[in-house]
Amino acid sequence: MVEPLYKLSDIEHLYSFDEPVLFIARVGFLPAIFLKLQDIGERGEFISCYIQEEYIDGLKDGRISIRGVFEAQKDAHIVECDEYLNVYAEKCLLRSEIPESMLPRPNTGLYLRHGECPDVLQEKDALLSIYFRGVELNREHILYSTLMSLLSSVQSLARNVIAPPELRGLRHSTFDFLVGDPALGSLMISIKKPTATWEN
Structure with a gap:
């Protein structure tokens, strides 16, 4: 039996469709965002990156797109998780190595009510x-x-x-x-x- 590398904790679901599709979880001491890519047997494959609070707030407020959150980071991880969010495999990719097909369409926000969202973080208190x-x-x-x-x-x-x-x-x-x-x-x-x- 393969032992997991670690278990994700403090899960905050941002979007679900029968199962978590987009969520924030704690990896060690840091928050990370996870976006489901596909199922591989009994496990799900996700693209993930660490995320700062300002980007979490911006995503929820419609000040940055989902794609923008991933593009703002220097690297990302491809992880395999089971249904209990135990991580069994992970691979680090530089931003330049992330295939276009793994990221959502440009300007796609978290909520429909936000309409198109910028792919870069908009200042919160800007006039x-x-x-x-x-x-x-x-x-x-x-x-x-x-x-x-x-x-x-x-x-x-x-x-x-x-x-x-x-x-x-x-x-x-x-x-x-x-x-x-x-x-x-x-x-x-x-x-x-x-x-x-x-x-x-």
Whole structure:
């Protein structure tokens, strides 16, 4: 009889269809997300990765897609579990080694009510988040000219949407915006708050 490597604990089911399909469990001291891929005999095969609390919250709030959670991590694991969630086999894959077919479609959120969700984490307290996606945008790099063009578009939109009409004509150094960390992959730019610098 084969002994399990370990047993998953503190299970939180996110989606089930007769059995757990997507869930969060504790692996040692860390939370991990598991997505069922297929059945192999009496066991299920899952793709899994460690997940931070901000990504768990983002997934539940519709601020990131299921695919985005997996793509945000450096690596993932393919694990085999029995119906009691005892793990019998696991294999580590780098993000670049994960076949497209193992991940959900882009922009697929946890709940239908969220509609399409970004594949990168949206800032929770942003006044405005703008999400770009396309062939030229990936997690490793982006062309400088593409980045500058998108940033210019965001700045123009933010000044027209957030700034009161009387401040729209001021120099950019006078009325500006604090921006959260841009997220590459698809590009997410989140404006946190406006700032003003008045010169005497």
